[in-house]
Amino acid sequence: MALTTFEKIVSKRLKLENSYTLEQYLATGGYDGLKKALQMNPEDVSAEVMDASLLGRGGAGFPAGRKWSMLKPSPVRYLVVNGDESEPATFKDHELVERDPHQIIEGTLIASYALGARQAFIFCRGEFALGLERLEAALNEAYAYGAVGSDIFNSGFSIDLVIHPGAGAYICGEETALLESLEGKRGYPRIKPPYFPAVIGLYGMPTVVNNMETVSNLPWIVLNGGKAFASLGEGSSAGSRLFALSGHVNRPGWYEIEMAKTTFRDLIENPELGGGVRNGRKLKAFIPGGVSAPWFGPDEMDLPLSQDAVAQKGSMLGSGSVVVMDETTCPVRAAWRISKFFSRESCGQCTPCREGSGWIERIMHRIEMGLGREEDIELVLDACDNIAPGLTWPPKQTTICVLGPSIPSSIHSAITMFRDDFLTHIKEGGCSYDGKIN
Amino acid sequence: MTHLSAELVEKCKKVVELYPSKRSALIPLCHIAQGQNGWLTPEAIEDVASLVGVSPAEVRGTASFYDMFHLEPVGKHVIAMCTNIACMLAGAYELLEHAQEKLGVSPGGTTTDKEFTLEESECLAGCDKAPCIQVNHRFFGPMDNASFDTLLADLKSGKLADVVPPHGVLIRIDREHKRKVNYEAIDAERVEIDAAIKERKLKLEAANNATVGKDS
Incomplete structure (x- = not known):
């Protein structure tokens, strides 16, 4: 496959000078989508999003249109935009919020209008200080411009928008934890059912939670029509998507790519994209969609960047972040570091996740340090099996949210793909990769 | 008499008004309160509690869940070094080792001159600039030992004061519009x-x- 050319949807302004100002935004068609939406019926706006087959861009890939259609009728409904981007190796929302905050605001307003929300919240990761400042400045401009507030653009529709800073907790990306956090509490995911905040959400009211990149697509979809969006990509993987590429590549960065038309090989090797593995080395493995996803090896390089194709091979496109590991990477160390992340970020509510993540991290650490025992490999897999029985994909769940069942992914992958490396660590009493991985 | 300055209290009151429920303002208010001393002092927690109408224990119990809130004093500059997968692949642990030697503290420690606190952090979403770090939540990267040393010197001399406000000051843009x-x-x-x-x-x-x- 090759790289397809198309009019960029969410990233078109990201490289422009002062792309975050209202002046630049208006000069490049900003708020035209909102103006058009306000002249349509809210139901027709929703229909366009349904036609677009827009999948949520946060990680779960749930169709946005269907999420909207589940919203229970109520006098008070809320829209919450999830910009708590914390999945390791994911940095697309970070770019969007710093470089095109108006697009997020416009998308939020379009969604609010379609859903009949009178107040919407943009939950932005607290560590994005510059992004928060740009978002707040953009919101001030948007109010002054008449795009937010009472009777926006003389449409009769009124909407208030609040920028809400997070405070550093991976778990708050889980939508019910995010709502708890937005209510001023510890970020504990809520017990399901109800499975969707569309029934009981913020303050117990019907609420839609959409990812920041998801809403950033809305101005274009309203202007060009859902069908135009769906004509990009293939099947359920419609439109284009921001992929975040990192690790051992020559050109790490974000790339907006038409879904399903491009392969991982293109993303990693195309000179306009990743530009190949760093230092001319060979690829060892790559993570196709954030650290919650099982790893792939060189054999899966020719898979298209399509949600279904990746799912069929036993992993996920997740948050759209691809991490490349070259032949000098110690797989034990990589898997250990990922398990350390989950251990640190487990909220502590459910025993399998709270205890299991710590056990796994400690066992992985002793293997990496050369203090492991041969039975440790089975022991760590057994701990994984207790969190996600059967170690299947998608994982079975023993916990309130999916953080727990995401823990085994990388461990299971590393052991399955590189068992010899584990054995070498154990038998030789240390890491065979000198510890300096570049 | 509040521990927080009159100006910050005023700012807090405006934020409380934005939410359907006062308690929702708890986290944004903790951020504002942290801006005064660089960490959440017990007195600041009491002020936040009375502003949102909950007990100080509730505020402390909530704030302690979140990595960004410090319940103990920190240095003027909190250096968070990401060591998660993408940064690790780019040599983040080697950089962290260098930082520890240079500052003479381990992660979690503060230098005796109270200038720097060092932290090992999880992914900061700056993976295209790996290894990346944040100083008071402002991004720098990709970093190597030399650029880290230069950064320390610039922070100490005040050269970066515009870009990097003192720790705790998060959003320097005030919302200009009330609920409409x-x-x-x-x-x-x-x-x-x-x-x-x-x-x-x-x-x-x-x-x-x-x-x-x-x-x-």
Whole structure:
């Protein structure tokens, strides 16, 4: 496959000078989508999003249109935009919020209008200080411009928008934890059912939670029509998507790519994209969609960047972040570091996740340090099996949210793909990769 | 008399007004409060508690869940070094080792001159600039030992004061617009909804009590 050319949807302004100002935004068609939406019926706006087959861009890939259609009728409904981007190796929302905050605001307003929300919240990761400042400045401009507030653009529709800073907790990306956090509490995911905040959400009211990149697509979809969006990509993987590429590549960065038309090989090797593995080395493995996803090896390089194709091979496109590991990477160390992340970020509510993540991290650490025992490999897999029985994909769940069942992914992958490396660590009493991985 | 400055209290009050429920302002207020001393002092926690109408223990209990809130004093510059997968692949642990030697502290420690606190952090979403670090939540990267040393010198000399405000100061742009929508109407609806929720709660409790009775 090759790289397809198309009019960029969410990233078109990201490289422009002062792309975050209202002046630049208006000069490049900003708020035209909102103006058009306000002249349509809210139901027709929703229909366009349904036609677009827009999948949520946060990680779960749930169709946005269907999420909207589940919203229970109520006098008070809320829209919450999830910009708590914390999945390791994911940095697309970070770019969007710093470089095109108006697009997020416009998308939020379009969604609010379609859903009949009178107040919407943009939950932005607290560590994005510059992004928060740009978002707040953009919101001030948007109010002054008449795009937010009472009777926006003389449409009769009124909407208030609040920028809400997070405070550093991976778990708050889980939508019910995010709502708890937005209510001023510890970020504990809520017990399901109800499975969707569309029934009981913020303050117990019907609420839609959409990812920041998801809403950033809305101005274009309203202007060009859902069908135009769906004509990009293939099947359920419609439109284009921001992929975040990192690790051992020559050109790490974000790339907006038409879904399903491009392969991982293109993303990693195309000179306009990743530009190949760093230092001319060979690829060892790559993570196709954030650290919650099982790893792939060189054999899966020719898979298209399509949600279904990746799912069929036993992993996920997740948050759209691809991490490349070259032949000098110690797989034990990589898997250990990922398990350390989950251990640190487990909220502590459910025993399998709270205890299991710590056990796994400690066992992985002793293997990496050369203090492991041969039975440790089975022991760590057994701990994984207790969190996600059967170690299947998608994982079975023993916990309130999916953080727990995401823990085994990388461990299971590393052991399955590189068992010899584990054995070498154990038998030789240390890491065979000198510890300096570049 | 509040521990927080009159200016910050005023700012806090405006933020509280934006939310349908006062408690929702708890985290944004903790950020504002942290801006005064660089960490959440017990007195600041008391002020936040009275502004959102909960006990100081509730504020502390909530704030302690979140990595960004410091319940102990920190240095003027908090250096968070990401060592998660993408940065690790780019040599983050080697950089962290260098930073520890240079500053003479381990992760979690503060230099004796109270200038720097060093932290090992999880992914900061700057993976295209790996290894990346944040100083008071402002991004720098990709970093190597030399650029880290230069950064330390620049921070100490005040050269970066515009880019990197003292720790705790997060959002330097104030919201200029109050809530515009007719909240009286929404408030009235909310009263109804609250009553409905209360009623449901009572019913659930009654049902639970009935079950408990049966068991015994």
